[in-house]
Amino acid sequence: MLYYLFDYLDKQFDLMGAGVFRFISFRAGMAALLSLIITITFGKQLINMLRKKQVGEDIRDLGLEGQMQKKGTPTMGGIIIIAAVVLPTLLFAKLENIYIILALVSILWMGAIGFLDDYIKVFKKNKEGLAGRFKVIGQIGLGLIVGLVLYFHDDVVVRDFHEPVTMIESQVEEVKTFDDIKSTKTTIPFFKNNELDYKDVLPFVPDEFTWVLYVLVVIFIVTAVSNGANITDGIDGLAAGTSASIGLTLAIFAYLSGNLIFSEYLNIMYIPNAGELVIFCAAFVGACIGFLWYNSYPAQVFMGDTGSLAIGGVIAVLAISVRKELLIPILCGVFLIENLSVIMQVSYFKYTRKKYGEGRRIFLMSPLHHHYQKKGIHESKIVTRFWTVSILLAIITLATLKLR
Numbered sequence: 001m002l003y004y005l006f007d008y009l010d011k012q013f014d015l016m017g018a019g020v021f022r023f024i025s026f027r028a029g030m031a032a033l034l035s036l037i038i039t040i041t042f043g044k045q046l047i048n049m050l051r052k053k054q055v056g057e058d059i060r061d062l063g064l065e066g067q068m069q070k071k072g073t074p075t076m077g078g079i080i081i082i083a084a085v086v087l088p089t090l091l092f093a094k095l096e097n098i099y100i101i102l103a104l105v106s107i108l109w110m111g112a113i114g115f116l117d118d119y120i121k122v123f124k125k126n127k128e129g130l131a132g133r134f135k136v137i138g139q140i141g142l143g144l145i146v147g148l149v150l151y152f153h154d155d156v157v158v159r160d161f162h163e164p165v166t167m168i169e170s171q172v173e174e175v176k177t178f179d180d181i182k183s184t185k186t187t188i189p190f191f192k193n194n195e196l197d198y199k200d201v202l203p204f205v206p207d208e209f210t211w212v213l214y215v216l217v218v219i220f221i222v223t224a225v226s227n228g229a230n231i232t233d234g235i236d237g238l239a240a241g242t243s244a245s246i247g248l249t250l251a252i253f254a255y256l257s258g259n260l261i262f263s264e265y266l267n268i269m270y271i272p273n274a275g276e277l278v279i280f281c282a283a284f285v286g287a288c289i290g291f292l293w294y295n296s297y298p299a300q301v302f303m304g305d306t307g308s309l310a311i312g313g314v315i316a317v318l319a320i321s322v323r324k325e326l327l328i329p330i331l332c333g334v335f336l337i338e339n340l341s342v343i344m345q346v347s348y349f350k351y352t353r354k355k356y357g358e359g360r361r362i363f364l365m366s367p368l369h370h371h372y373q374k375k376g377i378h379e380s381k382i383v384t385r386f387w388t389v390s391i392l393l394a395i396i397t398l399a400t401l402k403l404r
Helices: 002-013 018-022 024-052 078-092 098-123 132-152 207-232 238-257 260-266 274-295 304-321 325-331 333-356 368-374 379-399
Strands: 185-187 195-197
Touching: 002 018, 002 078, 018 024, 024 078, 024 274, 078 098, 078 274, 078 304, 098 132, 098 274, 098 304, 132 207, 132 304, 185 325, 207 238, 207 304, 207 325, 207 333, 238 260, 238 274, 238 304, 238 325, 238 379, 274 304, 304 325, 325 333, 325 379, 333 368, 333 379, 368 379
Parallel strands: none
Antiparallel strands: 185 195
16 A cells, blocks of 8 residues: 555655655565564564453373463464564555465465364364364365466466567566466476476366366465464474575565566566565565564464464465475475374374274374474474474575576
8 A cells, every 4th residue: 555655656746765665675675574563562462362362272281391381372373473464565565466466365365264263262162173174175265266366367477588588678567568478387496497387287188178277286285285384383483483484485486586687587487576475475474573572482372273374375375376386395395294294194003003903103293393392302492493494495495596
């Protein structure tokens, strides 16, 4: 909203300094700053309100050190994360941008599903929360919306710089003056001039049905990443800190992919209008870091499913929007290994119970962070090491821009 106000003031009255709102870098910095202020300033008020309403976490005794001391800690803190992302985005981003619209819909959609799950757990005293099938239906619904919009919307186009092109500076902001195309291509990491076109995955599928395959891929990614973030949110500060490094990496990808000069230099797909996502990503990173003020050990508030599902869902949508979804296993490696640890544990337990009559385990406990807790490592050290791994994976992900 402020973007439109200052743009109007700059054009009509030549107001000194108003033109700075045209720059993505300035608006991203302001969005991150405002997000931090909102989270830190209003986070305490939210915690007090949740305590007053007795919105506390009901902890199951899993035999972990210090676990039962967390009983009664306010949950549903993801509300402040969502607010701290949405408000700065509304103020500083171009709201007609299709990528911004999708990102806002994604965080609100998944946040609503998580809120409903937390609400049932806290107020209905149902430890199971929202039935798993309804969560999956919600995730499929978001994936369906995102997939259809990215495939069919007129503003979602790309330009491939594998062939030399000559462009004049005045054409940079005019999307339609380029020979832009509707594309189902995505980036294959570590390979030069080699993108994957979803049309080539199943070549026998007629072109008019390619959208079905694309939508199914989007649904799978949204579901997998949101569940991964949900599972990762198990100890103080783990999900928020990990998500901050992921969000920063996606901001860099969005900026490079949305910039004509950088995308041509790096020989990556130019995605007109995708640069606007930097504002959303900056607010996202600010919200995650600000949330750590209260969520780091010992946590004063938990994000709950309200925050974890929203974080995972929006990370998936951002990665898909900038055509970097094949990098998710690297970038979101912490989410992936946490998810895999649960799948491996459950699968092996069922297999050995069927074969030997008793279930056996690979890990002392899953998800993986609980395994290390069982080994006697303090949770703050586990979180710090997982953050370190997440930052390392983010650097590897960025390195794919040149290592091809």
